[in-house]
Amino acid sequence: MDKPKMIFTGKVSYYFDLFRWLAALMVLIGHIKALFFVELSKVHEPSLIIKILYFIFSRGHQSVIVFFILSGLFISAGVINSLKGNTWNWKIYLINRLVRLYTVLIPALILGMILDKVGMSLYSNTGIYQGHASDKFILNYSIENNSNWLILIGNLFYLQGILIPVYGSNSPLWSLSYEFWYYIIFPIIAMTWYSKLFRNKIVMGLITLLLFAFVGKEIGLYFFIWILGFIVLLIPQNKIKSMKTKIALLGISVLFFVISLPLDRLIHKAIADFMVGISFSFIVYTILLIFNGKQIQKKNVDKYVKNMAGFSYTLYLVHFPILVFLHALNYSFGEKKWQPDIIHTTFGVLIMMFVLCFAWLISIFTESKTLKIKKAILSSFFKLKKTHQNVA
Template sequence: MNLARWEPRKLSASASAHLDVIRTVAAWAVMWGHLRTLFFVDFQHLLHPGWLLRVIYFLTGFGHQAVTVFFVLSGFLISTTVIKNHFSGTWSWREYAINRSTRLYVVLIPGLLLGSLWDIAGSSLFAPAGVYTHPLSDLGLAIATNSLTIANFLGNLFFLQTILCSPFGSNTPLWSLANEFWYYALFPVALSAGIAFARKEMRVAILLGFVAACLAAFLGLEKLIGFLIWMSGCVLVFAYANFPLRAKGWLSFYIPRWAVTSL
């Protein structure tokens, strides 16, 4: 079996720039979606919305879709790195764990500390408004002050939010970091199990396959559905490797790279 055809193709400068643009737009979409949910009523509660309000609500209504875009991009970029390292023989669990943990904790630790500070201050300053003592639409049925506990803080610190504990305080978007962490863990384990199986290293394949199955059972169905979305980015890695864009005149179309090289 020729595995070389599945080796990820290096991103061009223009492709990287386009991905940066997509991430920027998605980040803005998520931010405006959260702001609208927290400070504005739902659209169906508006009595007589004019065209301007309709436009504003439309443009700020793509938060969930933007998060999905982030997951696909994450799957694309992370799986590219992991697969490339396996192909080059430079794969290191230690280096991968350090890089991924650093990437997440740079965001998570300040988020937890600043979130706790603002929530404690907010629950004191705005107590009469009921913001921290009643459910908010962005928090579902959760009440922010109920999750401001040491146990929740530690659970979120180890990416257990929405699995064994709730997101800390009012910072419900922390659920996405938990998803990312466990997808970062599950993918290389499953991939390594598949590679070991292909190499007839059955003991290693069985061990890693068992670990992957345990991780999947621990995460549950909802997060595994999210993992499928994340894995669609990995599918794009193989598509990008084998179906490079080839221009001919004003037409652009995809031709499998393996088909071209076999001619």
């Protein structure tokens, strides 16, 4: 474990931003399809195009695996670079990570709480918020029962999926607890590796085992998907010189990724997710091989993609309570699931555009302020530290 020292710029940064944005968009579209449109088996004489679109837009879970790989890539690179450069500081690291998470999480929980309470008040007759709706493809639990203060506080401390369920209707919060605990576990593993004192290795190794025991089997298992992003950085990149070979590897990795997408229907879900993670890791590796160090030619395109990726986290955290509210509104008019005809597909696109615009507006006051908030807190922290030193 000694490789990273990599700064992702230019075309590499562009593609990783694009992946982040597309993954968030796929989750959104997948949830719109699941909540508003009938299952494929109930579509009247589905065309080949409809079948393909249904398949593509049912891959929201696989998009979360993409998030995990990218997260593992960026977080691990930063941790290893700090440890190698003797600049590691737990306080700075936690401030950076927690500000990034809470700047969006707190507003998302408040928004979800408001939408759920209004939805439960207006549309209780639909049974959607009580878990009694006829359609239980996603909403297979009682939102009402999951909306107490204990669960809300537990979600603020990333205990969903460990000690408590997700708060309210916001089921995508499941992945946030995974991410948080990986942010804690990986640095401890890295410090165990880099520590020169055997005693420290034993202590940190025990802490790691305790954390894995605490988070449970599934979160612990998916850590080995998350860490694939780090493994990508350990693979030598200067061994392959031929551009044709690099492009061939990219083509093979993309094909492998496409083949892995439907595997959850054939094999155990966790194994299928590992296959998706491995194949996407190969895509990431080949992009580093081909594009690392190369600059974007069209700066306006790069800026556009960065702006979209800049609210992908907000989109992921706020979209589902909005969709559930609109879903309940739709049911209150007696409408059930839609056929994917032109009129209803247009409605679906309008819902998507509305949620995208809403998430972007929320991000202006949350996610876009992350760097400014980090700087303010870090500045206050160092001033406070200097004050204590002077007093001492």
